[in-house]
Structures are given as structure tokens and as C-alpha cells.
Amino acid sequence: MPSARAQADHSGEHFEFDIPAQPLADxxxxxASLTREPTLFRSDLVNGRSSTAVRGLYTSEVALHRLLxxxxxxxxxxxxxxxxxxxxxxxxxxxxxxxxxxxxxxGYPGLIQARVWEALCAHARTAPGTYRTLLRFEVxxxxxxxxxxxxxxxxxxxxxxxxxxxxxxxxxxxPPPADLPQPVTMLIVPRDxxxxxxxxxxxxxxxx
Numbered sequence: 001m002p003s004a005r006a007q008a009d010h011s012g013e014h015f016e017f018d019i020p021a022q023p024l025a026d027x028x029x030x031x032a033s034l035t036r037e038p039t040l041f042r043s044d045l046v047n048g049r050s051s052t053a054v055r056g057l058y059t060s061e062v063a064l065h066r067l068l069x070x071x072x073x074x075x076x077x078x079x080x081x082x083x084x085x086x087x088x089x090x091x092x093x094x095x096x097x098x099x100x101x102x103x104x105x106x107g108y109p110g111l112i113q114a115r116v117w118e119a120l121c122a123h124a125r126t127a128p129g130t131y132r133t134l135l136r137f138e139v140x141x142x143x144x145x146x147x148x149x150x151x152x153x154x155x156x157x158x159x160x161x162x163x164x165x166x167x168x169x170x171x172x173x174x175p176p177p178a179d180l181p182q183p184v185t186m187l188i189v190p191r192d193x194x195x196x197x198x199x200x201x202x203x204x205x206x207x208x
Contacts, residue, residue, distance in 0.1 A: 013059065013060070014057050014058060014059055015034060015035055015057070015058065015059075015060060015063065016056070016057050017034065017054045017055060017056060017057075017058060017063050018054075018055050019031065019034075019051070019053065019054045019055070019063075019067065020053050021050060021051055021052060021053040022050065022051055023049075023050060023051070024046040024049040024050055024051045024068075024071060024073075025043070025046045025047070026051075027051035027067055028041065028046065028051075028067075028088075031054075031060075031063070031064060031067060035060040035063075037060050037085050037086065038085040038086075039064070039075070039085065039086045039087075039088065040085065040086070040087045040088065040134060040151060040185075041073075041087070041088035042088075042181075042185060043181075044181065045073060045088060045089075045090060046071075046073070046088070049071045049072070049073070050071070051067045051068070051071070052066060052067055052068070052069040052070055052071075054066045054067045061075070061077060061086075064086060068088075072090060072091050073088050073089065073090055073091065074088070074089055074090075074091050075087070075088055075089075076088075076089060085152075087134060087152075087187065089187075108172075108176055108177055108180055109180070109184075111172055111173065112139065112172065112184055112186075113186065115170050115171075115172055115173075116135070116145075116167065116170055116186060117201075119166050119167070119169065119170045120163065120166060120188075120201075121201035122166075123162065123166060125158070125159050125162045126159060126162050126163050126166050127201050128188050128189075128190075128201060129190065129201065130190055131154040131155060131156070131159070131188070131190055132152070132154070132187075132188060132189050132190050133150055133151075133152050133153065133154045133160075133163070133187075133188050134150070134151040134152045134185065134186070134187050134188075135148065135149075135150060135151070135163070135167070135185065135186045135187075135188065136148070136149050136150075136151055136183050136184070136185050136186075137149070137167055137183060137184055138182050138183045138184065139172060139176045139180070139182065139184065140175075141175045141176075142171070142175065143171055143172035143173065143174050143175050143176065144170075144171050144172075145167050145168060145170045145171075145172075146168075147183075148163075148164050148167035148168060149164070150163065150164070151185075
């Protein structure tokens with residue numbers, strides 16, 4: 001059975017992993033259970049993929065990257081109210097929804113991204129560019145966003161509340177197609193010196 005023994009030293013907390021190669025979704029659940037650090041991912045990203053075995057004493061971040069070797073996925077460190085965690089993304093950007101200009105977005109997922117982005121950009125408090133967050137919500141039969149939540153805080157409680165209120169006011173131009181995967185997740189990333197290609201309110205959206 002997989003196990004983990006936590007150790008702390010000057011370089012951070014380490015865990016003794018014994019996770020065999022297996023379906024990736026199962027391995028990620030084991031990883032989260034052992035380390036108590038949530039790993040967020042879209043089910044379609046991990047379906048059909050297998051993990052690499054991880055055995056030995058590692059930090060959670062090193063172990064997760066080893067577990068993902070050969071899968072075409074990578075893990076980004078996140079912050080969930082101080083608890084920590086990771087968000088999985090595809091190394092090949094063509095696997096996920098690309099960051100493109102609003103005018104080039106196509107289909108209902110693109111419509112969702114465009115409307116949410118426009119709504120956030122319409123208010124100074126919620127305008128993307130200086131914060132990172134992971135949004136999750138559903139779209140009902142009338143095209144109205146329902147049950148919005150922030151999987152990661154923006155770092156400002158007032159902005160968090162404003163974003164939830166803004167999302168609740170978003171209405172799409174029609175009902176979602178029956179095969180639209182729900183709930184919908186969108187990653188909003190900051191635009192800074194290290195991430196200069198991230199979209200701004202002037203040029204587009206980022207989603208997953």
C-alpha cells in the first residue's frame with residue numbers, strides 16, 4: 001500500500017513515497033491523500049494517462065513532478081488560503097484552451113471565456129492583471145452562471161467577494177450544449193515581468 005512518512009528539515013517538509021505506476025487520476029488521489037496538498041486538474045487532462053512510480057524521500061513538489069514524468073503534464077504550485085496545493089496543466093499548449101484574443105475565440109467554451117473576461121475587466125477591483133486565481137462555476141439552461149466559487153483566493157477578500165458577485169451577473173447568449181463538460185474551470189494569471197505574455201484586459205482571456 002502507498003505510504004508517506006513526513007520529515008521536516010531546513011529545506012522543507014519531505015515525505016517518504018511509495019506510489020506505484022498506475023492510472024494517473026488514481027496516483028494523484030494517492031498523492032493528495034499522503035501529502036494533504038490538493039491537486040486540481042480537469043478530468044479530460046488525466047484520462048488515459050498513467051503515472052510514473054515514485055518511491056523515496058522527496059518534497060511534495062519534487063515527487064509530483066516525478067509522478068508526472070512522461071505524461072505530457074506539469075504542475076504549478078498554488079496557494080489555497082495558505083494550505084498550498086498544485087494545478088495541473090498540459091506542457092503542450094494545444095492540449096488545453098489556448099490564450100488567444102477575444103475575437104479569435106470559437107465555440108461555446110470561447111463564449112464563456114469571453115463573457116467572463118469582459119465582466120471582470122468592467123470593474124477596477126476585479127480586472128485581471130495583478131492576481132492569480134482559479135474559478136469554477138456552472139452554466140444553467142438559460143446561459144446564466146451558477147454556483148461560482150474561487151478554488152484559490154486572489155489574496156484580497158474584498159476582491160474575492162466582488163468576483164463572485166460579478167460572475168453571478170454573467171449571462172451567455174444562449175444555453176450551453178448538452179456535451180459541455182461541467183463544472184467549468186478558468187485560470188486567471190497575473191501579467192508581470194516573469195509572465196509578460198499573459199493576457200490583459202486589452203487583449204484576451206485565459207481559460208481551462
